[in-house]
Amino acid sequence: MHGDVRFFSLLSFLSFISLSQAFYIPGWSIKSYSDGEAIPLFWNKVYSDKTQLQYAYSELPFICPPSGRKNPGTKLVSGSKISLSLGEVLRGDRIMVSDYELTMGNDEEARYLCSHKIDRPAMRKAQAMIRDGYVAEWIVDNLPGATKYVTTDKSRMYYASGFKLGHEDYSPDTGKSTYYIHNHVDIMIRYHRAPGRDGDRGKKVIVGFEIYTKSLSAAGRNETGLPADTGIVDDGFELRMTPNVTGPPAPKYADSSYIPPFEEEPPEDDDATLTIPYTYSVYFREEEKVDWANRWDLYFKDSEDNTHVHWLAIINSLIISGLLTAVVAVIFARTIRGEIKGYKETSLEDGKIRIKPRKSAKLSGKIPEKGGVLDPLGDNDIDADGSSDEEGLEDATGWKLLHGDVFRPPPYGGLFAPIIGSGTQLLFMAVGLIFLSTVGILNPSYRGGYVTVGLILFVIAGVFSGYYSARVYKTFGGQLWQKNFLVTATLVPGMLFAAVFILNLFCWAQASSSAIPFGTLVALLAMWLLIQLPLVYVGSWFGYNRVGPWEHPIKTNTISRQIPHQSWYTKSIQAVLLAGLIPFAVIFIELLFVFKSLWQDKSGYYYVFGFLAVVSVILALVVIEVTIVATYIQLCSENYHWWWQSFFVGGGSALWVFLYCSWYYMTRLNITGFVSGMLFFSYSFLASAVYGLLTGTIGFLAAYAFVRRIYGAIKVD
Numbered sequence: 001m002h003g004d005v006r007f008f009s010l011l012s013f014l015s016f017i018s019l020s021q022a023f024y025i026p027g028w029s030i031k032s033y034s035d036g037e038a039i040p041l042f043w044n045k046v047y048s049d050k051t052q053l054q055y056a057y058s059e060l061p062f063i064c065p066p067s068g069r070k071n072p073g074t075k076l077v078s079g080s081k082i083s084l085s086l087g088e089v090l091r092g093d094r095i096m097v098s099d100y101e102l103t104m105g106n107d108e109e110a111r112y113l114c115s116h117k118i119d120r121p122a123m124r125k126a127q128a129m130i131r132d133g134y135v136a137e138w139i140v141d142n143l144p145g146a147t148k149y150v151t152t153d154k155s156r157m158y159y160a161s162g163f164k165l166g167h168e169d170y171s172p173d174t175g176k177s178t179y180y181i182h183n184h185v186d187i188m189i190r191y192h193r194a195p196g197r198d199g200d201r202g203k204k205v206i207v208g209f210e211i212y213t214k215s216l217s218a219a220g221r222n223e224t225g226l227p228a229d230t231g232i233v234d235d236g237f238e239l240r241m242t243p244n245v246t247g248p249p250a251p252k253y254a255d256s257s258y259i260p261p262f263e264e265e266p267p268e269d270d271d272a273t274l275t276i277p278y279t280y281s282v283y284f285r286e287e288e289k290v291d292w293a294n295r296w297d298l299y300f301k302d303s304e305d306n307t308h309v310h311w312l313a314i315i316n317s318l319i320i321s322g323l324l325t326a327v328v329a330v331i332f333a334r335t336i337r338g339e340i341k342g343y344k345e346t347s348l349e350d351g352k353i354r355i356k357p358r359k360s361a362k363l364s365g366k367i368p369e370k371g372g373v374l375d376p377l378g379d380n381d382i383d384a385d386g387s388s389d390e391e392g393l394e395d396a397t398g399w400k401l402l403h404g405d406v407f408r409p410p411p412y413g414g415l416f417a418p419i420i421g422s423g424t425q426l427l428f429m430a431v432g433l434i435f436l437s438t439v440g441i442l443n444p445s446y447r448g449g450y451v452t453v454g455l456i457l458f459v460i461a462g463v464f465s466g467y468y469s470a471r472v473y474k475t476f477g478g479q480l481w482q483k484n485f486l487v488t489a490t491l492v493p494g495m496l497f498a499a500v501f502i503l504n505l506f507c508w509a510q511a512s513s514s515a516i517p518f519g520t521l522v523a524l525l526a527m528w529l530l531i532q533l534p535l536v537y538v539g540s541w542f543g544y545n546r547v548g549p550w551e552h553p554i555k556t557n558t559i560s561r562q563i564p565h566q567s568w569y570t571k572s573i574q575a576v577l578l579a580g581l582i583p584f585a586v587i588f589i590e591l592l593f594v595f596k597s598l599w600q601d602k603s604g605y606y607y608v609f610g611f612l613a614v615v616s617v618i619l620a621l622v623v624i625e626v627t628i629v630a631t632y633i634q635l636c637s638e639n640y641h642w643w644w645q646s647f648f649v650g651g652g653s654a655l656w657v658f659l660y661c662s663w664y665y666m667t668r669l670n671i672t673g674f675v676s677g678m679l680f681f682s683y684s685f686l687a688s689a690v691y692g693l694l695t696g697t698i699g700f701l702a703a704y705a706f707v708r709r710i711y712g713a714i715k716v717d
Contacts (some may be wrong), residue, residue: 030195031141031206032203032204033191034202036105036106037103038071038074038102040071040074042082042095042139042140043058044056044096044137044139048129048135049599049671050670051132051671051672053514053676053679054512055134057138059511061118061125062122062126063278064114064116065079066078066079066099067099067114072101073103080097081095081096082095082097085449085452086452086523087451088452090448090520091448092514093447093513098138100113103282105204105284106284108283109281110226110227110280111226112225112277113278114278115276115278117275119271119273123241123274126179126181127239130239131168131177131179132672135162136164136165137162138209139209140189140206141205142445142447143209143295145161145163145209146209147210158299161601163182163211165182166182166215166239167179167180167182167236178238179240180236180238181215181276183279184278184280185212185214185280185281186213186281187209187210188208188212188284188285189206189282190207190210191206191208191287192204192207192292194292195292208295208298215237216277216279217234217235218277219235221277230279237276237277296443310593310608313589313611313615316586317586317618317622320585320618320622324622328629331628331629331632398635398638399638401638402635402640403711404555404556405557405640406635406642408556409475410644411644414473414487415487416476417469417473417478418491418492419491419693420468420472420647421467421488421536422465422469422492424461424465425458427694428457429454429457429461430616430694433450433453434609434616435613437612438610442609460535462489462533463535463539465488465536466485466488466535466540467540467547468539468543469484471543474544475550481541485537485541488536492693493528493532499682500686503683504516510675552708553711554711554712560640564637572648575652576652579626579630580651580655581653582626582653583619583622583652583653583695586618586619587653588656590611590615591657591660593608599664599680600668620695620698626649626699627646627649627699627702627703628703631649642703642707643700646699646704647696647700650697650698650702651691651692651694653691653695654692655692661680661684662681665677665680665681
């Protein structure tokens with residue numbers, strides 16, 4: 001087995017073993033409850049599709065603050081924070097134990113939570129969040145609270161995660177809005193008989209967590225703060241107060257229904273307050289048709305109508321891939337093979353070709369020490385004396401004229417090698433994430449798991465980054481492999497960390513839960529410098545000193561040839577834009593669902609990983625084929641600067657992806673505010689750059705294998 005194949009196999013096995021304990025495996029984390037057993041309810045965060053800023057629910061100034069009392073039947077204390085995974089922290093989760101008391105099987109018609117007194121700034125905060133459509137996320141048994149809806153034809157039901165903090169009534173007559181806060185929730189817990197022995201003992205599992213909100217007036221409540229009837233909603237609880245100041249009211253407050261603009265500061269002597277009573281009801285209902293294994297299905301039912309769109313995306317991708325495959329097959333099977341065959345026949349007749357038969361490793365009993373997946377295919381090899389075949393290529397035309405220059409190291413090779421190394425690192429991470437998601441190990445139940453596992457895979461893949469970077473660097477004739485190791489370990493990770501840190505400052509300024517805590521930033525820095533950096537060093541040492549460079553089938557001339565004038569479509573910018581449009585056409589439909597999950601459904605419950613895996617495989621094939629075709633056209637134009645060009649062509653679709661993000665922002669999103677817009681475009685640019693780095697690396701590796709193959713074929717008979 002070649003050196004890099006052995007290396008890849010060993011590291012892949014060790015990576016899987018090291019990560020096997022970190023995943024949520026379906027069926028292993030079932031929690032069953034007995035009748036009368038306490039069920040903890042957790043607060044998480046609030047989010048909106050109009051902004052990228054999230055906030056911790058427990059820190060909102062207009063909700064009941066945690067009392068700090070111990071929840072009956074559990075060891076949890078109200079207000080205590082739950083330990084979160086790295087992925088949960090990075091996605092803005094802030095989970096805390098609430099004061100809501102739920103007991104399996106016990107219905108509560110109405111329970112009093114608290115009466116919370118707020119001032120005018122808190123009220124304005126509530127009004128602003130209601131206006132922006134903020135949605136709260138609560139959690140019970142790892143299920144997010146949801147509202148159940150029925151389709152218009154009443155054929156099926158589906159869940160919409162979260163519940164709104166309030167609602168807004170706009171009066172066209174007055175041009176003013178009235179804001180009502182949802183101060184009462186009906187909590188519906190749906191349960192099913194527990195599987196196995198727990199079910200025989202009468203235990204139950206939770207298969208549904210529904211929340212229905214109401215705005216109940218403070219009038220007509222008894223001495224305990226409970227409304228007379230929670231089912232009757234005549235007058236909601238309006239968020240409105242008048243200033244409590246001495247003397248006659250200011251003209252602008254003459255109308256008690258007037259609500260100052262949000263940006264207007266309240267009077268300094270305005271100490272008016274508003275008391276909001278909070279209550280809740282709890283109901284338990286058995287659900288016979290839903291068991292624990294498929295309790296997440298209702299969260300995805302609203303997307304069933306889009307299944308045919310996913311299939312359309314796959315069919316579209318297959319058509320494009322099929323056409324490109326036919327083009328590549330023609331290039332390989334007819335054009336290149338015919339050119340090589342005709343060239344050899346002509347050279348043999350003229351007596352100009354010098355052919356040295358390959359010494360079979362099998363007959364000699366020797367196995368090459370160096371090699372890898374990028375070695376030439378077939379039975380071709382380098383001459384025993386390493387000499388050039390210029391004598392046999394004198395009458396060559398087209399791409400064959402570049403035999404003495406095609407493997408000339410590119411400019412800025414010291415930068416090219418680290419970029420390719422980082423690209424292989426991202427490739428390993430992407431393949432691992434898609435595989436684990438497709439087999440079900442990564443799923444919505446593993447909250448934040450996609451981010452956590454992605455970071456772990458990225459750090460571990462530092463070995464591959466150093467390995468491939470070192471081999472490419474030594475192939476270019478580099479001598480300072482320690483310098484190459486430092487650039488590889490710090491260039492891409494350092495730029496990503498710096499960008500995230502700067503963007504994080506804006507989130508900190510907004511007191512958003514989207515801001516990464518300082519301790520988490522230190523942990524990320526430690527993972528980078530204390531774990532990934534040594535792994536990159538190990539990979540670099542192994543690739544540079546133990547495996548070495550890739551050998552080229554043709555020796556490079558001392559003096560480079562002049563490149564003739566190039567056609568417009570072979571120039572860098574035009575070629576990248578044209579070639580990048582084809583892979584983009586493969587993924588643009590599926591990107592709609594990914595964007596919807598990331599930017600609109602902030603819960604992030606993207607689940608069609610099977611479709612994503614198929615589209616990703618087709619995308620990789622299309623990138624490979626497009627890069628091969630573009631490289632062949634470039635070589636036929638007698639342009640041997642294909643190294644960087646193949647990378648840019650492979651990653652060219654990243655430009656179209658970023659333009660697609662901009663179009664999505666303008667047509668599909670209602671994001672308002674400078675910070676939210678800046679976060680959207682900044683993270684979209686980073687995601688597009690990472691995608692371009694990954695696909696560009698795939699394109700370069702394909703082009704390199706292609707070039708080695710065709711130039712290795714003209715060397716020997």
